[in-house]
């Protein structure tokens with residue numbers, strides 16, 4: 001069966017977006033086929049825009065390897081823009097249901113078009129506990145990890161989906177393709193993990209490269225940028241509000257002290273419309 005889709009991107013983290021009345025059973029196979037950059041459309045994820053009983057709209061996302069992710073910050077921004085411009089342009093504040101919970105989203109609109117999207121990404125979780133409960137920072141921040149003879153320090157932060165944030169000397173030149181897959185599949189992370197390699201340039205400027213679980217290296221990761229600011233702030237290296245510089249552009253992240261929620265602001269863009277005939 002032919003599928004109509006919209007290609008969207010947030011800082012070069014690109015998605016095939018499909019609006020459906022229910023999640024298809026073969027979503028994992030579809031994701032593998034559609035996301036393939038040689039034999040399919042090519043994308044970092046297949047995103048379903050679905051009706052929701054709890055929120056204005058629901059989102060489900062599948063990685064190119066067919067696994068389902070609980071969360072995707074860049075896709076939430078794209079879904080919010082898609083919903084506003086294609087489905088119901090009434091509310092500039094809406095809620096998006098994800099597998100990680102309900103996300104509140106604020107849209108900045110100019111001449112009927114969304115120019116920036118701010119997402120409340122919720123509370124970060126460290127070792128299964130919300131911060132700032134009485135966690136032992138020494139134990140959860142910048143823990144040592146050894147892989148293939150190399151030593152790293154990582155902070156595991158869940159933004160609904162898992163992240164391991166690793167501080168490195170120079171993120172822009174770091175061999176992400178070499179170490180990303182080794183850390184993603186390290187036995188310490190039973191559900192595998194997204195891996196963020198960061199360099200704190202100044203308390204409000206962080207360079208980040210990312211190796212995404214089930215994807216590979218991508219140009220940007222919204223939930224990863226949130227995790228990076230949380231980890232850097234907990235390590236005392238950055239402030240709770242910072243700009244994260246990614247290969248695809250910048251995200252503004254603010255970890256609110258009062259609510260403990262992390263807010264992410266960035267763009268969401270339409271790329272093109274298409275029809276996909278599906279596998280033979």
Ligand SMILES: N[C@@H](CCC[C@H](N)C(=O)O)C(=O)O
Pocket residue numbers: 013045063068069070071072073074075161162194212213214215220221222223224
């Ligand atoms: N690019 C995303 C995260 C997508 C999901 C990730 N690969 C996972 O498996 O958790 C983002 O912008 O947050």
